[in-house]
Amino acid sequence: MKKSHRFGAIALAAAATLTLASCGFGGGSSGGDASGKxxxxxxxxxxxxxxxxxxxxxxxxxxxxxxxxxxxxxxxSWDNLESVIATKIQGGExxxxxxxxxxxxxxxxxxxxxxxxxxxxxxxxxxxxxxxxxxxxxxxxxxxxxxxxARALFVNNALLEQAGVAAPPTNWDELLDAATKVSALGGGVAGYGMPLGSEEAQAEAAVWLWGGGGSFGDASEITVDDPANLPGAEQIKKMIDAGATQADPGSTNRSPLMDIFVQGKIGMQVGLPPTVGQIAENNPELDYSIVPIPTKDGSAFTLGVxxxxxxxxxxxxxxxxxxxxxxxxxxxxxxxxxxxxxxxxxxxxxxxxxxxxxEALKPFLDVLPDAQFYPSTNPKWSATDGAFKSLFGQIQTKPAQDVLTEIQAQADAG
The missing domain is CATH 3.40.190.10 (Periplasmic binding protein-like II)
Structure with missing residues (x-):
């Protein structure tokens, strides 16, 4: 398969790897300093x-x-950010x-x-x-x-071709089949990169739960344990159990996993626009495509953040x-x-x-207005977001419904 960016490509030089850099400060209680600033x-x-x-x-x-x-x-870093802001607020800083x-x-x-x-x-x-x-x-x-x-599926064309997959998948059945075949190539290659670790578990969860017709709720109600979310949760387990993903998805974070995709060792992974810049920076010869995220029935879906x-x-x-x-x-x-x-x-x-x-930005700008977003205007979203990050990785070893119920309980507790 030749390189084709159905969602467009952005020629960026910026790498998207999250890094920790800090130059601490002492809080926001004072309006000025000795100089009068x-x-x-x-x-x-x-x-x-x-x-x-x-x-x-x-x-x-x-x-x-x-x-x-x-x-x-x-x-x-995003991994530390929410605990840092919580600590500062509790300390009056x-x-x-x-x-x-x-x-x-x-x-x-x-x-x-x-x-x-x-x-x-x-x-x-x-x-x-x-x-x-x-x-x-x-x-x-x-x-x-x-x-x-907006999120989209990044596809390693060469790996799919080696695995005998003729075209990028559009639905879950095709994705499971393609990812399983790519994983079977061996040599440390994974078919689908599934980051369920604490960095951004809520995003990977949304890709699957919403892609199966579910949602996290709205401004008035959080609905993680809604039955409509179960098909997506169970499909995640199905992918893991089939060996279609990298080892131990529950403790894998998105940024280091995307580094592995860029190195050419993952067949498919959901990525962000900056991923294009990361590829240009670190592996410009990578033969890849950007396609819509596969859903349960192949219907259109875009996760917006x-x-x-x-x-x-x-x-x-x-x-x-x-x-x-x-x-x-x-x-x-x-x-x-x-x-x-x-x-x-x-x-x-x-x-x-x-x-x-x-022109490279246009496809992303076009799909963004129709994207589904987190219910961030719900006061319980912060607790829900934290619950996904701390609990959702357990889905690889625990019943899917139990994990959704535990996340809902933590969200409700605020």
Whole structure:
């Protein structure tokens, strides 16, 4: 099979491996320092090896334009991020600005500024309406959309061809058959990369549970143990039991597993737009395709993910400085290069317009508006997300229904 990117390819140089880089800070309780500057504390996750440098460039430009404001940066891995933010909040040291995923629980505890309070009207109106809706709780946005992404299946064409698979799979039966044949090639090759470890278990779970007609719920109710989720959970076990995946999926994280795909040792794995950049950086000769994610019946399905920026109500004297930082960051000449380098999709109208001429991005931008998103506006989503990360890997050894029930119980407990 020749290389064909049915979902398009993004020529990115950024690697997508999550790395840990930190330059700790002491909390957000003080509005200024001895020099009279207002100090903002910024906690962000590492999306790639470029993340820290990108934020440092943003901060440098912002501080040059606003010499009375200083920004202290802390970068954490996604594996550590949620425990770090929880510890800081419990210790009364919440960052002033936080880049993360779940936020509704913070809003329910009255910890966040409404988004409209910390951006200008021009900046607020520039966000795509669909993304703002995903940042609302009871009709009020408490977070600012940061980046968006759509998922797709990355396929090693050469391995499928060696295994006698004529075309990428479109449904679960075809995927199981193709992955089993690729795994049978031996030599350390796995048919399907299935990351059920703590890094992003909720995403791999969504690929299967939603692909079988289920969901995690909505703004008012979390529905992990809904019977509609059982077919996807049982298909996961079927893949593992057939030897169609890598060894021990329950403890495997997405980033190191994708490194193995890039090395040419995995037949198929669900990936992100930045995966293209990782391949270009580390194995440009890899013969691969990007195709829609297979579902139970072959129907269309796209998992969308949106991360946010949010501002904690630590000190009202900092609100104007936070607003200046957000307005600076979301200006097109700052925001667009940041998104491009990280390899994600823009959430602003001006960003989408600036990238509209990039043919490689168009397929991702086209499918994103119809993507299914996590119920992140539900206050229990943070607990649900944590439950997936801590419990879902057990599905390889425990009955699927038991795992879903345990996740639901932990979600309900908050």
């Amino acid at each position: 207002t100090t903002l504390n910024l906690l962000v996750p590492s999306y790639s090896d470029n993340t820290q440098g990108l934020w440092e460039d943003v901060i440098s430009g912002f501080e040059k334009a606003n010499p009375d404001i200083a920004v202290e940066l802390e970068v954490q 919440a960052p002033d600005i936080y880049n993360g995923g779940p936020f509704a629980g913070f809003a329910a505890d009255d910890l966040l500024y409404p988004a409209k309070d910390v951006v200008s009207s021009d900046t607020y109106s520039d966000f795509q309406d669909a993304f703002l809706a995903n940042a609302e709780v009871d009709g009020t946005a408490y977070a600012l959309p940061l980046i968006a992404s 949106m991360d946010q920026l949010m501002a904690f109500k630590n000190d009202d004297s900092k609100k104007d400085a936070i607003t200046k930082f957000f307005d600076y960051y979301y200006s097109a000449d700052v925001y667009v290069p940041w998104v491009q380098t990280e390899g994600f999709l823009p959430v602003t109208k001006s960003g989408a317009e600036a990238l509209s001429g990039e």
